[in-house]
Amino acid sequence: MEQMHSRIFENVTREELERLAHLLAPLSTRGDFIALKGELGSGKTTFARAYIRTALGEANLDVPSPTYTLIQNYPGKGGYPEILHVDLYRIERPEEIRELGLEDASGSIVLLEWPERLGKNLPEETLLVSLDFSSGGKTRNATLNFGPGWQRRLKNLHLIRTGG
Ligand SMILES: Nc1ncnc2c1ncn2[C@@H]1O[C@H](COP(=O)(O)OP(=O)(O)O)[C@@H](O)[C@H]1O
Ligand SMILES: [Mg+2]
Numbered sequence: 001m002e003q004m005h006s007r008i009f010e011n012v013t014r015e016e017l018e019r020l021a022h023l024l025a026p027l028s029t030r031g032d033f034i035a036l037k038g039e040l041g042s043g044k045t046t047f048a049r050a051y052i053r054t055a056l057g058e059a060n061l062d063v064p065s066p067t068y069t070l071i072q073n074y075p076g077k078g079g080y081p082e083i084l085h086v087d088l089y090r091i092e093r094p095e096e097i098r099e100l101g102l103e104d105a106s107g108s109i110v111l112l113e114w115p116e117r118l119g120k121n122l123p124e125e126t127l128l129v130s131l132d133f134s135s136g137g138k139t140r141n142a143t144l145n146f147g148p149g150w151q152r153r154l155k156n157l158h159l160i161r162t163g164g
Helices: 012-029 044-056 095-100 148-153 155-159
Strands: 006-011 032-037 071-074 083-087 109-113 127-134 141-146
Touching: 006 012, 006 148, 012 044, 012 141, 032 044, 032 155, 044 071, 044 109, 044 127, 141 148, 148 155
Parallel strands: 032 109, 032 127, 083 109
Antiparallel strands: 006 141, 071 083, 127 141
16 A cells, blocks of 8 residues: 555634635646545535635635535636535435446546545545544644645645644
């Protein structure tokens, strides 16, 4: 197995989590798989919304939670590939996952909430973002787990300051 890396950002506010998404979005390329893990209300959709708005350069773009639609598709723009925002929370049968067509998404960027419902390993080059409540629910600890591809891309991420 390839070496895995991690980065932890402790006690981030909502604005800081959005800023993290804002910094990661330009580093992504087609075929990327970004898994967003965490309990209900931990900030997965908040992260995805900030990411999609930055990627498409539309600060006020409507980015609804895909909890009910399961998948929302944002056409690529300005050289940025299509983004698929997926939420597996309501998935009941494995066929429903297959019908989402994630296997054919190699030309897109996939943001996936509740990745554990896939019931199988994530693609090797997944960027896993795990969100946990901290400071009694006011902030979050955000952990990034990734392999060598993202390690190269994230080399300069130490430039950002999150947390107080
Ligand atoms: N530090 C924080 N990071 C992310 N969300 C936060 C934070 N603090 C408060 N919130 C709030 O928590 C909620 C997270 O909701 P959401 O992003 O829909 O979660 P999920 O998709 O994980 O269920 C939002 O109302 C957001 O404003
Ligand atoms: Mg959500």
